[in-house]
Amino acid sequence: QVTVKESGPELVKPTETLTLTCSVSGFSLSNAGVSVSWFRQPPGKALEWLAHIFSNDDTLYNSSLRSRLTISKDPSKGQVVLIMINAAPTDTATYYCARIFDYDILTGGFDPWGQGTLVTVSS
């Protein structure tokens, strides 16, 4: 069964660095053509795309958050990591990761999604 699962801290203080991990199962990040994106959803608000990493390690970032984000992967651990620096209360959200294939990036949707992890930024 193909699954992804997010993990990270429940509470982060303002200005701290937030590190989120997406652990995959049922497929390998070493497989050619496998990509992963990170998303977030503030309480009661819409989905927002954050960052993407392709199978060849190329990356893309939401331009509004580019300076604060770093996405990377460790295929040996089956993990994709998103680092967000300088956290702020406006970063309070449920964070999701999801898989897509490189060849589907223009024509396909993200599937599956993880259950999400809620991160609160507060002092």
Place this chain on the structure above:
Amino acid sequence: SYVLTQPPSVSMAPGKTARITCGGDNIGSKSVHWYQQMPGQAPVLVISSDSERPSGIPARFSGSTSGNTATLTISRLEAGDEADYYCQVWDTTSDHVIFGGGTKLTVL
């Protein structure tokens, strides 16, 4: 940047057909995907590439695009279809994943 516009809410009676629209400049030239998000749950892909249903999605769900509007159609509505629905495209100009603002479907 590319913008997708959805109505905030749609209401329809059980057994009827609901249509949720997603407006975007020349969206017909892009591949549109739709996600269902139940309260407190993760999004689930229900329509891919404008009109393709992933495995396990009921045939009551269908999608279409034309001109500046994409439409998710849910026929024979059930109470269990109540959820938020999001449209999504990949904007090749900005290389960004773009979501609509979401539509809350109420089955009453």
